[in-house]
Amino acid sequence: MYRCSEIVRLISSEEYLTAGLLKRLGIRLHLAACRNCRRYARQLRALAAALREAAGPVPAAEIEGAKTRILERLAQKP
């Protein structure tokens, strides 16, 4: 049986993705029995989802500024 500290490491580092069948089964068994680790796993999913939502578009002025400088660079002789 895995300890909570090991479960936390396996989940947050995503080491479980490359783990064998037996190891994965061990992780599932632990999660089924441990409320704290389940909560931890759920919270990690929530923060990944929030991160995806937060990565919004860049202001147009920043894009234009970069574009201008790129075109200036282009105009320089190679």
Next chain:
Amino acid sequence: MGEANFSDAGFLRRLKERDRVAWAELADAYLPQLLRAARGMGFTIEESQDLAQSVFAALIEGIGRFEGRSHIRTFLFGIFYNKVAEYLREKQRAEENDPIDEVMESKFDLQGKWRQPPLDIEMEIIARQMVERCLETVPRSQRIAFHLRAVSEMDTTEICNKMQITPTNLGVLLFRARNYLRECLERMGLKRG
């Protein structure tokens, strides 16, 4: 002009001839994505601008060698990921130890059981409101790894290849990034009661 036309031989020729209109179209198509990725990885506005420009500068230099066998977006983002990988290589050596490791160790007793279990807070709501603020507590190299995984949705093998890091290394970066963020969000949730 649609993205599909960028693979067109005529368009590639114009790029090679340094046609200003063609380059402007390319910039319009990919600069927003490039800057967004850089900002998402935690680079500042100025750094993101410099990074995007150095990517385009490398593309302008290298376009003569580009034969159009892959999509120009792949080529462009290949340059971008190489530059990010370069940054990670320089950065990572300094970060062998990270304070979050101790924080995490202190959460468990000697038997590896939770001593301070995760608090039962509305993480979905807190995260949505506070994630950007909490991201500032996450060191850059960890943020890059987490961004590639969670936002770009690359699998771990692809990230290791593109960033030239080992799976163990990536695991450490992801472990730290997630736990920094979770800790910070938990504190925010606590404050709100």
